[in-house]
Amino acid sequence: MSLKLEPGTRDAVTHPSSGECVIDADGSIGEPYARGKADRVPPCGITYLRSSGDRAFDLRATITWQIAWTGTGGAGGALPDGTFGKARAVTVQEIQSVNR
Numbered sequence: 001m002s003l004k005l006e007p008g009t010r011d012a013v014t015h016p017s018s019g020e021c022v023i024d025a026d027g028s029i030g031e032p033y034a035r036g037k038a039d040r041v042p043p044c045g046i047t048y049l050r051s052s053g054d055r056a057f058d059l060r061a062t063i064t065w066q067i068a069w070t071g072t073g074g075a076g077g078a079l080p081d082g083t084f085g086k087a088r089a090v091t092v093q094e095i096q097s098v099n100r
Helices: none
Strands: 002-006 012-015 020-022 045-048 057-070 076-090
Touching: none
Parallel strands: none
Antiparallel strands: 002 020, 002 057, 012 045, 057 076
């Protein structure tokens, strides 16, 4: 199973760079936020390099899973991968400050 992230703009960096995030055996993706990790690269995510201005970026997330079946008589096989995706408009804001 995997999760693919598409940020909706070329002015973004996906983590990992392929945009394909691994789903752990327990079904979790990435890791919870914790203090002191703000400067670390996330295991799964997007860093937007500019604001979206007066519009939004179309972030798309797609999850794909492999499907197999086994019958009571022992017959079985693989089925085509299952894929589900959804796009969401994401507004990215920017804050600027002057340090003296």
